Amino acid sequence: MWLLLPLLGAAVLALPAQPCEAPGEAVAGPVRALSARLLGLAGDPARDPDPSVYLALRLGPEHSLRGEERYLRRLQDAFQHRYGRSAEVEPPETGRLALYLLGLQATCHPPDHGALRSLVTWLKFYLEEDWTGSRHHGHPLTSYYQYSLGVLALCVHRKRVREEVIRRLLAAQARGSFSHAGASATDTAAVAALAFACLERQQLVGARLAGELRAATRGARRGMEEAQGPDGFFGNVYSTPWAMQVFIATNSCQTQPGYSRAMDALLENLDAFTTAATMAQVLPVLHGRSYLDIASMRCQEEPDTLTPLSPEPQTEVPGNMTVHLVVECPLPQCPQDQLYDQMVPVPAGTSLLDVLVAATALGSSNFTFDTQDTPQGPFLSQVQGLEAQKRSYWQLLRAPDTSLQMGVADYRPADEETIILRLSEW
Numbered sequence: 001m002w003l004l005l006p007l008l009g010a011a012v013l014a015l016p017a018q019p020c021e022a023p024g025e026a027v028a029g030p031v032r033a034l035s036a037r038l039l040g041l042a043g044d045p046a047r048d049p050d051p052s053v054y055l056a057l058r059l060g061p062e063h064s065l066r067g068e069e070r071y072l073r074r075l076q077d078a079f080q081h082r083y084g085r086s087a088e089v090e091p092p093e094t095g096r097l098a099l100y101l102l103g104l105q106a107t108c109h110p111p112d113h114g115a116l117r118s119l120v121t122w123l124k125f126y127l128e129e130d131w132t133g134s135r136h137h138g139h140p141l142t143s144y145y146q147y148s149l150g151v152l153a154l155c156v157h158r159k160r161v162r163e164e165v166i167r168r169l170l171a172a173q174a175r176g177s178f179s180h181a182g183a184s185a186t187d188t189a190a191v192a193a194l195a196f197a198c199l200e201r202q203q204l205v206g207a208r209l210a211g212e213l214r215a216a217t218r219g220a221r222r223g224m225e226e227a228q229g230p231d232g233f234f235g236n237v238y239s240t241p242w243a244m245q246v247f248i249a250t251n252s253c254q255t256q257p258g259y260s261r262a263m264d265a266l267l268e269n270l271d272a273f274t275t276a277a278t279m280a281q282v283l284p285v286l287h288g289r290s291y292l293d294i295a296s297m298r299c300q301e302e303p304d305t306l307t308p309l310s311p312e313p314q315t316e317v318p319g320n321m322t323v324h325l326v327v328e329c330p331l332p333q334c335p336q337d338q339l340y341d342q343m344v345p346v347p348a349g350t351s352l353l354d355v356l357v358a359a360t361a362l363g364s365s366n367f368t369f370d371t372q373d374t375p376q377g378p379f380l381s382q383v384q385g386l387e388a389q390k391r392s393y394w395q396l397l398r399a400p401d402t403s404l405q406m407g408v409a410d411y412r413p414a415d416e417e418t419i420i421l422r423l424s425e426w
C-alpha cells in the first residue's frame with residue numbers, strides 16, 4: 001500500500017488540469033449586469049471604439065451579435081486605414097495594433113487574408129522599431145506592457161516571433177524591469193507571462209526556449225502569489241484581472257488558493273469597474289477566460305441574448321466642498337519645487353477634472369492644465385505650461401503620498417482633501 005502512494009501521487013499530477021470556471025450562479029446576476037453595461041457603453045457612438053471592449057464582449061458567454069458586428073465595423077473603420085499598406089504610424093503603436101489584431105482573431109468574420117497579413121507585418125515591424133528606437137535606454141520606446149501585448153497578439157495569431165524578441169522580454173523579467181510604474185508592474189508582468197504561456201502552448205518555439213518560457217511563467221505566477229495583499233488583490237484591484245488571466249491561461253486556478261481569494265475580492269469590488277476600459281479588463285476573468293482563449297474561439301451557436309444596460313446616473317451630492325490643490329515639480333527640468341498651492345471651492349461630489357477646471361476659473365490664481373483623450377479617459381498631459389515628456393508624467397496623489405488608482409475624470413476627492421499633481425518619472 002505504502003509503495004503504491006507515490007505512484008498514485010504521480011498519477012494525480014499527470015491528470016490534465018481542470019479548466020477554470022466562471023464563478024457560480026450566486027454572482028451571475030451582477031457579472032451579467034456588468035457585461036450588459038459594457039454593451040451599453042459600446043453602443044454609444046460618441047465613444048471611440050476600443051479593441052479591448054470588443055474582446056470582452058466576444059469572450060463572454062452571452063452575446064449581442066448585431067451589437068458586436070456593428071462595433072467590429074466601427075473598429076475596422078478606425079483602425080484599418082491607420083495601418084494600411086503604406087501608412088506608417090510614428091511613433092510605433094505596438095499596443096493598439098496588438099489589441100486590434102487580437103480583436104480580429106476573436107471575430108467570426110475575419111478580414112481577408114491580405115489585410116491580416118499586412119497588419120501582422122506592421123506589428124512585427126513595430127516590435128523591432130519599439131526596441132531599436134530606444135536600445136540605449138534598455139526598454140522599449142512604448143513600454144514593456146505594449147511590447148508584451150505585441151508578442152501575445154502575434155502568438156495568438158500563431159505567427160512565429162523572432163527568438164531575440166522573446167529573449168528581450170525574458171531578460172527584462174529576469175532583471176525585474178517591469179517594476180517601472182508602481183502598481184502597474186503587476187499588469188506588465190502578467191501580460192508578459194501571458195505571452196510566454198501562449199508561445200509555449202502554441203509550440204511556436206524550440207524545446208530549450210519552451211523550457212525557459214515555462215520557468216518564466218511559473219516564476220511570474222509565484223511572484224504574483226507572493227505579492228498578493230491581505231485584501232486579496234494582486235497589485236491593486238485593476239491589475240488583479242490581468243494577473244488572474246495568467247492562472248487561467250496555465251490552468252492553475254484550481255490548485256492555487258491565491259486565485260480564488262482574488263476572485264472573491266474582485267466580486268466584492270465590482271463597483272470599482274465603472275469605465276469601459278476597466279470593465280473590459282475585468283470581464284474575461286469573471287467568465288473564466290483569458291486572452292489565450294482567443295486562439296481557439298468557436299463561433300457556432302453563440303446565444304444572442306445580451307441586451308444593453310444604460311450607465312447608472314451619478315448620484316447628486318448636495319452642498320459644497322473645498323479641495324486643496326498642490327502642484328509639485330521635483331525633477332531637474334523644473335523651475336521650482338512647488339508651482340501652485342490653492343484652496344479650490346467646488347460643489348460636493350465633483351470629479352478631480354472639474355476641480356481642475358474650477359481652479360482655472362479662480363480669479364486669484366493662474367492655473368492651467370491640459371488633457372489628452374485615451375481609451376482609459378482623459379490623461380492629464382500638461383500642468384502650468386509643463387508638458388509631461390516621454391518618461392515623465394503628471395502623477396495624481398492624495399497627500400501625503402498615496403498614488404491614486406483612478407484618472408482625473410473618475411476620481412472624486414473628499415471635502416478638505418489635498419490633491420497633489422506631481423511631475424514624476426516612470
Ligand code: B12
Binds near residue numbers: 146235237410
Ligand atoms: C504604462 C501605464 C502607464 C504609463 C503610461 C505612459 C506610456 N507611454 O506608456 C504612466 C506611468 C504614465 C501611467 C500613468 C498613470 N496611470 Co497607468 N497604466 C499603464 C499600464 C501599465 C499600461 C497602459 C497601456 O500601455 N495600455 C495599452 C495601450 C495600447 O492602451 P492605451 O489605452 O492607448 O494606453 C494609454 C493610456 O492607457 C494612457 N494611460 C496610462 N495609464 C493611464 C491612466 C489613466 C487614468 C488614463 C486616463 C490614461 C492612462 O497611457 C497609455 C499609453 O499611451 C496600465 C495597465 C492596464 N491594466 O491597463 C496602467 C493603468 C491604465 N494606469 C492606471 C493609473 C491609475 C494611472 C495614473 C492615474 C496613476 C497616478 N496616480 O498618477 C497615471 C495617469 C495620471 C494622468 N496624468 O492622467 C490604472 C487605471 C485604473 C483606472 N481606474 O482606470 C491602470 C489600469 C494600472 C492599475 N492597475 O492601476 N500609466
